[in-house]
Amino acid sequence: MKKHVLMMSGSIACAKATGLISEWVKKGDEVQVIASQAALQFIGEATLEGLSQKPVMTDTFEKGDMMAHIHVSRWADDIILCPATANTINKLAAGIADDVLTTSWVAAHGLGKPMLVIPAMNSMMWKYPATQEAIKKLVAWGIDVMPTAEGDLACGEQGAGRLPEVVDILAYLDSKT
Numbered sequence: 001m002k003k004h005v006l007m008m009s010g011s012i013a014c015a016k017a018t019g020l021i022s023e024w025v026k027k028g029d030e031v032q033v034i035a036s037q038a039a040l041q042f043i044g045e046a047t048l049e050g051l052s053q054k055p056v057m058t059d060t061f062e063k064g065d066m067m068a069h070i071h072v073s074r075w076a077d078d079i080i081l082c083p084a085t086a087n088t089i090n091k092l093a094a095g096i097a098d099d100v101l102t103t104s105w106v107a108a109h110g111l112g113k114p115m116l117v118i119p120a121m122n123s124m125m126w127k128y129p130a131t132q133e134a135i136k137k138l139v140a141w142g143i144d145v146m147p148t149a150e151g152d153l154a155c156g157e158q159g160a161g162r163l164p165e166v167v168d169i170l171a172y173l174d175s176k177t
């Protein structure tokens with residue numbers, strides 16, 4: 001039984017990524033979801049709390065739980081950012097910690113626990129030089145980045161940047177542990 005922190009940033013792939021929560025909970029794992037404000041535009045707290053059976057972390061300054069951004073990674077076995085937006089990837093590479101998701105990520109890195117980024121975005125956003133430079137930085141810092149899938153994108157275009165299927169993400173995670 002594992003304990004996962006699932007950080008969700010604001011991508012149209014948020015709904016697809018909820019499949020991870022279902023699969024983990026089904027096999028007895030625990031999941032703490034941290035959602036950016038943009039993620040909550042795509043998927044509701046009711047769904048995230050219902051699936052994970054835990055309140056979702058959405059606010060750094062949550063009354064009664066203000067140190068959660070520190071404690072959550074000490075509790076976890078691994079930390080997974082899925083879907084990872086261009087914006088959040090670039091923020092993490094720049095050390096920006098201006099919401100509960102990015103603050104919790106920055107507070108987790110030095111612990112040496114597995115940290116995985118699973119990007120999802122339009123292929124031009126994926127190819128944008130800043131995004132590629134940010135990915136290189138994260139990899140150099142020991143963070144694992146799962147290759148994106150190629151194919152139909154939600155925006156109607158085709159190319160790289162598609163979130164891999166949940167089954168492929170789970171297999172990728174298994175191959176790392």
Ligand SMILES: Cc1cc2nc3c(=O)[nH]c(=O)nc-3n(C[C@H](O)[C@H](O)[C@H](O)COP(=O)(O)O)c2cc1C
Pocket residue numbers: 008009010011012013036037038039084085086087088120121122125
């Ligand atoms: C319909 C829609 C779909 C979006 N999908 C993505 C996406 O898949 N990947 C991405 O990087 N940004 C996407 N965005 C843009 C992000 O939501 C936006 O950059 C946001 O500020 C990200 O914030 P966050 O990284 O804090 O979650 C989308 C925006 C909209 C309106």
